[in-house]
Amino acid sequence: MNTHKTLRAFTKLAIGTALAMGLAGATLSAAQTKTDVSLGIVLEPPHLDPTAGAAAAIDEVTYANVFEGLTRIGPNGEVLPALAKSWEISEDGLTYTFRLQDDVRFHDGTDFNAEDVKFSLDRARSADSTNAQKPLFEAIESVEVVAPDTVQVVLSRPVGGFLFNLGWGDAVIVAPESADSNKTQPVGTGPFAFDRWVKGQEISLKRFEDYWGEPAALEAAQFKIIADPNAAFAAMMSGDVDAFPNFPAPETLMQFETDPRFTVSVGSTEGETILAMNNANGPLANALVRQAISHAINKQALIEGAMFGRGTPIGSHFAPHHPAYTDLTGTYPFDPDKAKELLAEAGFADGFTATLKLPPPQYARRGGELIRSDLQKVGIELEIVPLEWAQWLTEVFREKNYDFTIVSHTEPMDIGIYARDDYYFNYDNPEFKELISALNAETDKEKRYDLMRQAQEMITADAVNVFLFQLGKTGVWNAELEGLWENAPIQANDITKVHWKN
Amino acid sequence: MIVPVPVRDPQADGLPMFSYGVLRLLGLTLTLLAASIVVFVVLEVLPGDPAQVMLGINAQPDTLEALRAELGLNAPALTRYLEWVTGMFRGDFGISYTYDVPVAELLAERAWVSLPLAVIALTLSTALAFPIGIMAARFRGRALDTGIMGLTQIGIAIPNFWFAILLVYVFAIVLRLVPSGGFPGWDAGFFTALQALILPAIALALPQAAILARVMRSALIDVMSEDYIRTARAKGLSARVTLWRHGVRNALIPVLTILGLQFSFLIAGTVIIENVFYLPGLGRLIFQAITQRDLMTVKSGVMVLVALVVAITFIVDLAYAAVDPRLRRGR
Numbered sequence: 045m046n047t048h049k050t051l052r053a054f055t056k057l058a059i060g061t062a063l064a065m066g067l068a069g070a071t072l073s074a075a076q077t078k079t080d081v082s083l084g085i086v087l088e089p090p091h092l093d094p095t096a097g098a099a100a101a102i103d104e105v106t107y108a109n110v111f112e113g114l115t116r117i118g119p120n121g122e123v124l125p126a127l128a129k130s131w132e133i134s135e136d137g138l139t140y141t142f143r144l145q146d147d148v149r150f151h152d153g154t155d156f157n158a159e160d161v162k163f164s165l166d167r168a169r170s171a172d173s174t175n176a177q178k179p180l181f182e183a184i185e186s187v188e189v190v191a192p193d194t195v196q197v198v199l200s201r202p203v204g205g206f207l208f209n210l211g212w213g214d215a216v217i218v219a220p221e222s223a224d225s226n227k228t229q230p231v232g233t234g235p236f237a238f239d240r241w242v243k244g245q246e247i248s249l250k251r252f253e254d255y256w257g258e259p260a261a262l263e264a265a266q267f268k269i270i271a272d273p274n275a276a277f278a279a280m281m282s283g284d285v286d287a288f289p290n291f292p293a294p295e296t297l298m299q300f301e302t303d304p305r306f307t308v309s310v311g312s313t314e315g316e317t318i319l320a321m322n323n324a325n326g327p328l329a330n331a332l333v334r335q336a337i338s339h340a341i342n343k344q345a346l347i348e349g350a351m352f353g354r355g356t357p358i359g360s361h362f363a364p365h366h367p368a369y370t371d372l373t374g375t376y377p378f379d380p381d382k383a384k385e386l387l388a389e390a391g392f393a394d395g396f397t398a399t400l401k402l403p404p405p406q407y408a409r410r411g412g413e414l415i416r417s418d419l420q421k422v423g424i425e426l427e428i429v430p431l432e433w434a435q436w437l438t439e440v441f442r443e444k445n446y447d448f449t450i451v452s453h454t455e456p457m458d459i460g461i462y463a464r465d466d467y468y469f470n471y472d473n474p475e476f477k478e479l480i481s482a483l484n485a486e487t488d489k490e491k492r493y494d495l496m497r498q499a500q501e502m503i504t505a506d507a508v509n510v511f512l513f514q515l516g517k518t519g520v521w522n523a524e525l526e527g528l529w530e531n532a533p534i535q536a537n538d539i540t541k542v543h544w545k546n
Numbered sequence: 547m548i549v550p551v552p553v554r555d556p557q558a559d560g561l562p563m564f565s566y567g568v569l570r571l572l573g574l575t576l577t578l579l580a581a582s583i584v585v586f587v588v589l590e591v592l593p594g595d596p597a598q599v600m601l602g603i604n605a606q607p608d609t610l611e612a613l614r615a616e617l618g619l620n621a622p623a624l625t626r627y628l629e630w631v632t633g634m635f636r637g638d639f640g641i642s643y644t645y646d647v648p649v650a651e652l653l654a655e656r657a658w659v660s661l662p663l664a665v666i667a668l669t670l671s672t673a674l675a676f677p678i679g680i681m682a683a684r685f686r687g688r689a690l691d692t693g694i695m696g697l698t699q700i701g702i703a704i705p706n707f708w709f710a711i712l713l714v715y716v717f718a719i720v721l722r723l724v725p726s727g728g729f730p731g732w733d734a735g736f737f738t739a740l741q742a743l744i745l746p747a748i749a750l751a752l753p754q755a756a757i758l759a760r761v762m763r764s765a766l767i768d769v770m771s772e773d774y775i776r777t778a779r780a781k782g783l784s785a786r787v788t789l790w791r792h793g794v795r796n797a798l799i800p801v802l803t804i805l806g807l808q809f810s811f812l813i814a815g816t817v818i819i820e821n822v823f824y825l826p827g828l829g830r831l832i833f834q835a836i837t838q839r840d841l842m843t844v845k846s847g848v849m850v851l852v853a854l855v856v857a858i859t860f861i862v863d864l865a866y867a868a869v870d871p872r873l874r875r876g877r
Contacts, residue, residue: 090600090644090838098602174613176601227646243645243655244826244834245729268728272821274711278726279824282718404837434594434839441603442595455604 078544080264081525083537084276084288088244088269091227094213095168098176100454100535103213104289105247105267107536110151111216111232114142114161115207121314121365121456121533123207127156127217127233128195137202137487144193148256150219151237158189164217165197177214202485204492205457212534235260235540245269261527261543280306280520287521289528289537294352300520307523310354311531315452315515316361317407319415322447323508324470327396334507336386338376340422341415347513350410355513360500361459364514365531368493372504372511383422395423398447402428403436407515408450415450441468452515456534459499460484462508471508570863574856581852582634586627589841596643596839617643630845639846644838649846652831659729660827663743663750664812670751671758671808678755679762684789686767694759701756710749710822717745727823746823750816754808761804765797772796798869806862810855 089101094111108116116126125131128142148156167173169181185200199206209215222231230238235257236249247267251260268285270276273293279285280300291297300306319341327333347355356364359372387393402412409430416426426448431439440446446468453461462471463480479502483495504511517532527542597613598605614620621629633640639649682694718726724741732739769775770793778788817829828851835843 088834090840091646097600098605099600171608172612174601174609174616176605176609178606178609179604242729242731242826243652244830245731245824268824270727270824272824275714275727275822275824278711278714278718279728282714282722282726284718284726284728432594432837434596434599434837437598437603438594442598 077546078286079262080266081262081287081539081542081544082246082266082268082285083539084270084279084285084291085267085537086269086271086276086290086292089247092230092238092241092247093218093226094216095164095218095223096174096176096227103535104537105249106216106230106232106234107213107534108234108538108540109236109249109265110230110234110238111213111218112234113210113212113216115211117208117211117456117534117536119529119533119538120531121363123211126211127161131207133487137485138199140197140199140206141190142195142197144195145256146193148233149254150222150233151231151252152219152222153254154219154221156217156219156233157192158195159192160217160219161195162187162189163220163223165215167218167223168215175214177212180209180212180215202487204484204486208457213536236265239264260540262539265539265542267537283522286525287519287528289517289519289521290532291518291520294354294518297352297354297518297520305523307521307525309517309519309521309528309530311517311519311529312356312363312365313454313515313517313532314363314456314458314534315454316358316363316458317355317411317450317452317512317515318361319411319510319512320449320451320469321509322444322468322470323472324444325447326398327390327392328398328447330390331506332386332390333392334510335376336383336390336422337419337424338507338510339379339386340383340424341418341510341512342378343373343510343512344378346411346414349414350407351513351516354516354518356516358511358514360504360511361453361462361509362496362500363456366457366496368496370497370500372500375504376507376510380418380421387422387424392423395425397425397427400426400428400448400450401436401440401446402430402449403433403440403451404430405452407452411450411512415448444468444470450512454515454535459496459503462499462503469508471503471506473502473506476502567864570860574860577856578849578853582631582849583627585845585848585852586623586630589845590623592839592841594839596841599839600644634846634849639850640842642835642840642843644835644840645843649843652843653828653847653850656826656828656831658732659743659825660813660816660829663747663816663825663827664809666743666747667750667754667812668805668809670747671755672805674751674755675758675762679759680766680789680794682759682763683766683770683793686763691763695763698756698759701752702760704753706749706753707818707822709752710746710819713745713749714822727825729825742823742825746816746819746825749819749822750812754812758801758804758808762797762801765800766793769793769796795869799866802862802865802869806858810858813854813858814851 085101085104087099087101089105090097090099092102092106094102094106112126114126114128116124118124127145127148129145130143132141133139142161144158144161150156165181165184165187168175169178169184183199183201183203184197186198188196190196203209216232218226219231222229233256235252235255237252239248239250241247246269248264250264251262268279270279270285276288276291277293277296280288297308301308321328321334321337323329343357347353347357357373358364359375362369387395400412400416402408412428416428419426440449460480461467462469463477476499479495479499483492483499486492486495519528521528524545525542526545529536529538596617596619597610601609601613630640637650639653641647642649642652645652678694682691685691714726717723724745729742730738775788775792778792779785814829816827817833820827820830828847832844832847835847
């Protein structure tokens with residue numbers, strides 16, 4: 045402390061007047077009560093239209109803050125009413141009648157009514173739609189305006205998770221007047237309106253005074269784009285940002301945990317992180333080999349080594365915080381001897397060689413090295429090929445030209461991808477496909493949960509992929525700040541309830 | 547990283563200054579044209595589909611097709627190349643795939659960060675390097691020279707991003723004198739904006755200054771052993787006047803070459819420093835555009851950088867002529 049003071053005094057003397065003037069300005073503004081917040085985000089959104097892109101960064105800025113859908117997803121993954129204040133579902137599960145909120149205005153002053161809902165849903169499912177999650181709207185047969193405050197949506201087949209689907213960022217309601225310019229000038233119905241965007245630097249939102257619901261406590265918010273982990277650490281420590289909901293430097297968290305100025309929150313996400321295997325390729329087509337690999341990987345060591353302990357073990361492709369979660373983590377305990385036995389039984393006693401293609405995130409790059417060394421011990425030699433996202437999407441995801449890859453599937457409730465034809469795992473199990481169509485058709489909650497449990501068990505028994513861990517969400521924020529989400533059921537930074545203490 | 551380029555000797559052609567300039571300009575235009583072909587071809591063969599990057603893993607094939615059509619990705623390569631190049635001649639740099647705004651607008655915004663930063667860093671490094679290099683040469687072999695050479699060695703050896711992190715730690719976290727990074731924009735006030743550029747400029751300038759000081763010193767030492775220096779001393783000029791009037795001036799040619807290279811580096815190669823200070827500069831724009839396969843921004847951005855570097859080379863060539871009267875007279 046003393047050395048700091050001496051150093052500080054010395055440097056203050058040495059620094060010129062220009063700096064001193066800036067310093068005086070900074071202390072002055074800190075003395076006033078804060079009514080705004082600045083949040084750090086790692087990736088800059090490409091644009092701000094959640095209905096026209098898959099980038100999570102779009103939702104991280106706009107979800108619930110700028111744009112709202114008929115329903116919304118709450119902090120713990122529950123479906124809450126939003127622009128629809130209530131709804132009725134017909135007996136056969138095919139007709140949804142939504143009653144809309146009254147007196148809702150878009151940020152540009154135009155009225156919100158049933159026509160906007162029809163426009164938005166029809167736009168998302170149209171032939172020339174560029175909605176990244178078009179499958180969400182696939183089952184919609186028609187959208188009818190019954191009254192200015194009532195909309196009827198008819199489905200061609202029952203969709204169990206339809207209300208949840210309508211809560212995605214990709215299903216928000218936009219106005220026909222502004223839909224085409226939402227990428228650069230987003231106009232929604234949320235409690236915050238878009239203010240300005242300094243590209244590469246920050247996006248500012250300001251409170252929307254004509255909001256229909258409970259107004260936001262904050263007057264303004266800035267989302268600052270800070271990609272570099274060191275810069276993120278420095279920005280947090282120096283107070284340049286008040287919160288970093290997805291903090292990119294897990295190795296420095298200890299320093300924040302011991303500092304009373306900060307709150308460190310560890311929550312869960314929808315990100316099932318898996319070692320995906322090409323189920324149609326060579327030895328990996330054999331279920332025994334895939335089971336052997338599941339036994340050969342020390343998942344706990346992986347969580348410690350690649351994630352600094354911030355991840356929850358999973359045994360299937362399902363989030364542990366979901367009520368229908370069933371604990372299958374004990375199915376393939378870490379057991380290299382058992383792995384060797386299974387490999388021998390499958391006819392690969394001498395092992396084999398394969399490639400492991402890794403996308404850029406740290407969980408993949410760090411985890412890849414650990415997995416390579418684990419598999420080496422049972423005779424499987426992996427060649428690591430690092431890829432950029434764009435390459436990964438083409439080579440691995442689209443062309444399925446890979447043996448192993450590591451990736452986190454962050455979409456909520458996405459076990460259904462195992463039933464897709466031609467998906468990149470190349471898993472083809474008619475029984476599982478039947479199970480998922482039964483799940484989609486079922487609207488009874490308990491029956492749905494039961495089907496979900498069966499689905500988890502089936503893909504684990506087949507050892508489709510190695511289910512590594514649920515990606516953790518570690519946030520750091522100013523201890524005086526309240527109301528930020530701890531978990532990330534969807535990739536959002538909902539700041540509608542954020543406020544400063546006092 | 548910095549390779550000294552042999553100084554071209556235009557007087558060999560015996561051309562007057564004007565035609566010399568015209569010929570150089572013609573060469574530079576051809577360089578730009580060749581660069582445009584290389585940039586375009588490289589991006590054509592680069593794996594990765596912009597539409598897939600934007601729409602992610604749940605996108606359906608028809609959605610991807612719709613977006614590709616919207617972005618104009620389906621036209622033949624030659625058509626797209628010609629449209630792009632002729633567009634640039636008209637000042638139209640295309641529309642960014644991801645941001646959906648004109649690329650020219652993006653580049654202009656970023657240039658307001660990158661260019662001032664480069665100028666400040668270059669001014670700083672020159673202001674440091676000239677006196678230091680001259681002092682070292684003047685007291686060659688003595689303790690001062692050895693000390694300076696040792697320090698510049700350290701300056702070259704220290705990676706600038708590490709030095710930058712250190713600066714942030716001391717001045718932003720411990721002392722809280724400047725923000726840890728970011729750029730508020732020039733409309734936030736001249737001093738506020740300048741304050742944000744000080745640390746990055748220092749981080750960039752010091753290693754450059756170290757290199758420049760060493761070049762200055764060795765060039766000056768070379769020059770000072772020339773015959774004309776002995777002549778100057780013999781006709782009665784003091785050591786001081788000889789050094790300034792005949793020594794420094796003649797040592798400027800290699801120094802100018804390095805300065806030109808350093809300025810090009812400061813404009814195009816500062817992506818790492820921009821990341822440490824999260825500055826919205828040109829380097830980060832292009833880096834980000836590459837990972838997002840925003841090919842229009844990459845293409846046009848790289849071309850603008852190439853043009854800048856080419857322009858700097860041209861200015862350095864003209865500066866040779868300014869320093870060396872023989873070139874001016876076109877003898």
